[in-house]
Amino acid sequence: MLVTSAAESARSARNVSLVSFSLGLGVLIISLLGERCLGVINALDLQYAVIASVCYLAVVLVLLMFMFRGPSFQIAIRACFLGVVFALGVIVTLLAVSNWTVFGWYLCVLSFFHFSEYVCTSLYNAKSLSLQSFLLDHSLAYHIAAMASWVEYTLQAVLLPGMKQCIWVSGSGLALCIVGEFLRKLAMFTAGKSFNHNIQYRKDESHVLVTQGIYAWCRHPSYVGWFLWSVGTQLILCNPLCFIAYILASWQFFNERIQDEEMLLINFFGEHYIDYQDRVCTGLPFIHGYKMHARC
Secondary structure, eight states: OHHHHHHHHHHHHHHHHHHHHHHHHHHHHHHHHHHHHHTTOSHHHHHHHHHHHHHHHHHHHHHHHHHOOTHHHHHHHHHHHHHHHHHHHHHHHHHSOGGGHHHHHHHHHHHHHHHHHHHHHHHHOGGGOOGGGGOTTSOHHHHHHHHHHHHHHHHHHHHOGGGGGOHHHHHHHHHHHHHHHHHHHHHHHHHGGGOOSSOOSSOOTTOOOOOSGGGGTOSOHHHHHHHHHHHHHHHHTTOHHHHHHHHHHHHHHHHHHHHHHHHHHHHHHTHHHHHHHHHSOOSSTTOOOSSTTOOO
């Protein structure tokens, strides 16, 4: 009965998120229609398009307030925000000057990552679904890293615009993000109810050791995917400083997290996990996990 209730609750929350994301995405239609009708040939026409978009978002906000209450509204406002960010990414890609085009790619990738984390959690592990599943409030360090990348991009786009027009670099970053997304979501699908965004300090009855599928190739495919996605975002932006910083910071984060997680996994599964460590590497370079004599 509890499982059924959790599944129904997750289904309802997923529907709320999908509707709200779509409403946020609707600002794209308003903006592009305004651009087509007005031509956006001068600052005044652009101002009209912006005003129309703001009015649309105000109507959407009021609509969400009437449609949803309490936790559902909290889901809706986050999903709608991500829809707006995705729409903004498309608008920037299509309409911005060339040295800002790839920032539009980045916004789409960023929005999709956070929204898909919530949707996938609702599909594969309904019991653990919460507002934190959006990963929007992951950590202070995550927010600082994101803002640092925006600052670097803005300064270089203004002072050295040519740096932001290396399409082959940005294209490589986009491909890396897509691969990272695929690996992470495949890991979530394969692990199912055993996947959780937070380290589990107690073994749940549904928690099993997953060693098949993508987990037969590396012990932490979701972290590999996130690592590739994180680094890929900085290639999209052609941010040389943050590219290096993200590699170092992400490596340090996952090294510490895997150490902590594997201590608990050995406690949960004992020799079974130790055997698994001996057969399969973590998947991340120079990270061996808690068992120091891991093979890779």
